[in-house]
Amino acid sequence: MRLANAHVRIVLATLFAALVLVSVAFSLDLWSKPGQVRQLPLVDVEFLKTETWRRSYADLVKANADLSDFDCYTCHEEGKKQELKFDAKDQLVIPDEHSDIVMGHGTHGRNNNCFNCHNDANLLRLQPRDGRELKFEQSTLLCGSCHGPTYRDWEAGAHGRTSGYWNRTKEGLERGPSDGPFKKQDCVNCHNPHAPKFPGRKPAPPPNHLRDPRGGSEPPPPAP
Amino acid sequence: MDPQSNEIAAPPAAAINRRGFLRTSALFSAGAAALAASLKPLLELKDFTSMEQFLQKYYKEMTPADMAKVLARITREVERQYGVRPDVRDFKPMDGVEFVYALNLTRCIGCRKCVHACVAENNPSRSPEIQYIRVLKMPHGSLDIEKSDHNYNPEKVPEKGFFYMPVQCQQCKNPPCVKVCPVHATWQESDGITVIDYDWCIGCRYCMAACPYGARHFNFTKPSIPKERLNPEMAYLGNRPRKLGVTEKCHFCIQRTRAGRYPACLEVCPAGARKFGNILDPESEVARIIATKRVFIQLKEDLGTSPRFFYYFDV
Numbered sequence: 001m002r003l004a005n006a007h008v009r010i011v012l013a014t015l016f017a018a019l020v021l022v023s024v025a026f027s028l029d030l031w032s033k034p035g036q037v038r039q040l041p042l043v044d045v046e047f048l049k050t051e052t053w054r055r056s057y058a059d060l061v062k063a064n065a066d067l068s069d070f071d072c073y074t075c076h077e078e079g080k081k082q083e084l085k086f087d088a089k090d091q092l093v094i095p096d097e098h099s100d101i102v103m104g105h106g107t108h109g110r111n112n113n114c115f116n117c118h119n120d121a122n123l124l125r126l127q128p129r130d131g132r133e134l135k136f137e138q139s140t141l142l143c144g145s146c147h148g149p150t151y152r153d154w155e156a157g158a159h160g161r162t163s164g165y166w167n168r169t170k171e172g173l174e175r176g177p178s179d180g181p182f183k184k185q186d187c188v189n190c191h192n193p194h195a196p197k198f199p200g201r202k203p204a205p206p207p208n209h210l211r212d213p214r215g216g217s218e219p220p221p222p223a224p
Numbered sequence: 225m226d227p228q229s230n231e232i233a234a235p236p237a238a239a240i241n242r243r244g245f246l247r248t249s250a251l252f253s254a255g256a257a258a259l260a261a262s263l264k265p266l267l268e269l270k271d272f273t274s275m276e277q278f279l280q281k282y283y284k285e286m287t288p289a290d291m292a293k294v295l296a297r298i299t300r301e302v303e304r305q306y307g308v309r310p311d312v313r314d315f316k317p318m319d320g321v322e323f324v325y326a327l328n329l330t331r332c333i334g335c336r337k338c339v340h341a342c343v344a345e346n347n348p349s350r351s352p353e354i355q356y357i358r359v360l361k362m363p364h365g366s367l368d369i370e371k372s373d374h375n376y377n378p379e380k381v382p383e384k385g386f387f388y389m390p391v392q393c394q395q396c397k398n399p400p401c402v403k404v405c406p407v408h409a410t411w412q413e414s415d416g417i418t419v420i421d422y423d424w425c426i427g428c429r430y431c432m433a434a435c436p437y438g439a440r441h442f443n444f445t446k447p448s449i450p451k452e453r454l455n456p457e458m459a460y461l462g463n464r465p466r467k468l469g470v471t472e473k474c475h476f477c478i479q480r481t482r483a484g485r486y487p488a489c490l491e492v493c494p495a496g497a498r499k500f501g502n503i504l505d506p507e508s509e510v511a512r513i514i515a516t517k518r519v520f521i522q523l524k525e526d527l528g529t530s531p532r533f534f535y536y537f538d539v
Contacts, residue, residue, distance in 0.1 A: 016251065016254060019258045022261075037448070038351065039448075043343070043344075047337050048337075048340055050341075050491045153512075157499075158509045158513050162496070162499075163486060163491050166486055166500055167502070168505055168509065185496075190494070203336050204339060206374065
């Protein structure tokens with residue numbers, strides 16, 4: 001009888017101790033740690049900007065920016081016909097004063113002559129092949145004189161960047177808030193006219209994987 | 225006859241002696257303390273569903289007065305949680321409008337600016353990360369999603385020999401996600417946008433299993449959004465902050481497009497690869513693209529989901 005009592009006491013004491021331990025563990029929150037989500041770095045706001053990466057002549061005029069780069073006659077002599085120089089391989093030699101210009105219009109290398117697009121008698125004018133003379137602000141018409149289908153797409157908003165409001169119907173349906181301005185960009189807002197192909201750029205960071213313990217930008221190991 | 229031993233041997237049956245009382249009460253209080261301690265995690269559940277939210281009506285049954293009350297509650301909750309006063313509205317679909325997205329695979333350079341502009345606009349969780357758009361990199365000459373990679377991170381994009389295909393909610397005409405929802409927390413609106421009522425979602429994730437595009441995302445933890453990155457222009461069915469345990473997905477920036485503006489991913493695209501508009505309007509650029517461009521595809525067309533998201537090429 002005494003032995004049984006001692007046994008019961010031991011069991012009770014053990015249970016008691018276990019309960020106390022459990023309660024201590026709960027109060028100190030030993031195993032479930034909420035808020036262990038790894039804080040990921042926020043994306044650079046540079047990637048969130050909606051501005052175009054180039055500014056057209058019209059934009060520069062509007063922004064009252066420095067237009068001295070477009071004032072050809074501070075260096076060139078007015079009224080004098082410009083001559084192009086070519087090297088032994090028939091490639092255009094770009095003078096040192098214009099070394100910032102990289103010619104790369106088309107992949108065939110045959111459209112790199114200045115006066116294919118600039119007027120050789122009046123450097124302040126652009127010269128499409130149809131004989132018109134265009135101002136720098138009208139460069140989109142110059143591009144369109146060769147790139148017809150792209151120009152038509154651009155006119156309809158199907159080529160190039162658009163921003164603002166999506167409602168295209170001219171009269172405007174009775175929709176209240178949906179009507180508003182719609183902005184298209186000029187060709188030169190996105191394309192460098194001397195080398196129109198899009199330059200490569202750094203991509204924004206890749207996704208962070210929920211199940212990747214490293215959680216970083218590295219991809220998870222490939223499946224076998 | 226020792227009187228002491230006599231007392232121990234035969235205690236009165238129902239009497240309370242000092243030692244017994246102390247032992248019993250010590251055990252009881254320890255037990256009560258343990259119980260209280262085990263319930264302690266409940267104290268950390270701060271964001272209980274309020275009674276107001278619990279008794280809220282189904283979205284389609286709400287009167288304008290009900291909706292005004294709900295919007296006021298959301299404004300209050302967001303302000304308490306983030307310290308920013310939001311402008312929460314309930315935008316309704318417009319008559320004669322069906323939204324369609326067209327994406328030019330020839331133009332996309334894979335820069336992922338759309339992914340992050342979308343995150344900045346739509347208030348998804350930043351840690352862990354929820355992104356509505358996934359940009360797949362695929363080798364030229366095939367359209368095999370099995371061969372795609374969305375973890376690419378080279379110095380410069382585009383890479384030679386690859387093209388990029390951003391995938392987001394396709395706003396299907398025949399959406400499998402809507403069919404499986406057991407509580408009708410997600411449905412298709414008349415302008416073609418499939419929306420989710422985050423207050424009605426029970427978090428069963430059937431829709432995530434049903435979606436063939438991986439477009440739906442689940443809040444496995446309470447979403448965390450830094451206060452300075454919170455977009456205060458919100459819509460009930462759109463970008464208001466979500467809570468733990470609900471799904472979310474692209475909704476064509478309902479808070480922008482139903483107010484007439486372009487979606488955020490389109491505005492930021494540096495290549496002009498993204499086009500959006502009203503397909504019922506023949507003047508719109510999407511109508512022109514679908515009518516005149518040479519090839520356009522719908523992703524996983526064979527599943528019969530009939531996406532309102534068209535991929536096209538121009539040569």
